[in-house]
């Protein structure tokens with residue numbers, strides 16, 4: 001029913017989104033302050049996130065951990081319990097207003113029930129959270145590694161606990177308040193609590209562009225609750241393969257750093273792909289690790305650099321040239337397209353999906 005009813009309005013998504021926000025801000029003007037000044041990118045984001053969640057999380061039980069973490073993460077928006085209801089109500093009204101005569105009362109009920117289940121789990125996660133809604137951190141180092149890529153280090157004002165391989169969202173508070181984007185720390189938790197981030201600027205006006213081009217040492221940023229399940233299972237004795245595309249290397253570096261602290265027995269292969277040589281922004285560091293740890297090997301590839309001396313082609317293809325891989329644990333990180341291509345390739349190679357971990361952001 002959820003899918004059937006959504007198909008009635010899908011074509012007019014933009015209008016539904018417009019109506020949804022107008023409805024929400026009219027009935028609760030105070031909610032406007034929780035959203036970014038510029039609503040253009042935001043406009044379809046919240047709506048499509050909720051719709052995807054409601055439609056794909058058919059079994060919210062199964063997504064309990066994820067939804068709880070999402071609820072914790074939403075504390076950064078200053079979302080209060082009563083806001084959940086307003087959002088759910090506005091969403092259903094917006095759909096009903098654009099669906100035409102085929103909309104029926106059963107659809108209302110199906111959306112209300114599914115949304116209520118998700119909201120309840122998010123709220124439970126938020127309520128159980130003892131941490132602050134977000135952490136302030138000071139930028140203590142900022143280095144441009146290429147035209148578009150920066151590596152910077154942040155010192156949180158209070159300790160921020162996370163696991164290697166997880167991600168969290170950042171707000172460049174002084175430049176773009178209330179705009180949050182997710183990045184993975186590129187280091188395992190450290191004693192001095194600092195976190196390193198790898199960011200590629202996508203285009204003017206984007207958070208990534210501010211983080212690369214404007215952020216300076218001494219700036220304060222905000223960070224929210226860590227999320228994601230691409231973490232190491234210390235009990236696994238299998239050799240591991242890490243596949244990274246571009247700055248998707250960040251969580252892979254973090255996992256590698258964790259392994260350097262205890263691994264003696266597992267062979268670890270890193271496949272690091274980028275478009276051009278210049279985009280292999282962290283190669284020196286990877287090579288340093290490979291020289292120091294005999295269990296580690298690194299293969300690099302460029303997809304758009306015909307004179308590159310290493311492997312050439314998409315990183316998903318390059319992985320397949322090596323192997324066999326059917327006894328390995330896999331960790332895949334990069335753009336949505338790169339992750340999807342790699343998962344397809346691994347399925348062809350008959351790597352069981354339970355041995356593959358990934359968290360893909362759209363990018």
Ligand SMILES: NC(=O)C1=CN([C@@H]2O[C@H](COP(=O)(O)OP(=O)(O)OC[C@H]3O[C@@H](n4cnc5c(N)ncnc54)[C@H](O)[C@@H]3O)[C@@H](O)[C@H]2O)C=CC1
Pocket residue numbers: 182183184185198199200244245246247248249250251272273274275279301302303313314315316333334335336337338341342361362363
């Ligand atoms: N910065 C971070 O903390 C993290 C970033 N990510 C994601 O990683 C991505 C990194 O982007 P960029 O640095 O711009 O890397 P990029 O898009 O330039 O990626 C280059 C690599 O990905 C491969 N690739 C790209 N499209 C592909 C496709 N359709 N099929 C197969 N392989 C493909 C290329 O062959 C190359 O090896 C972003 O989408 C980002 O959201 C993921 C996790 C953490």
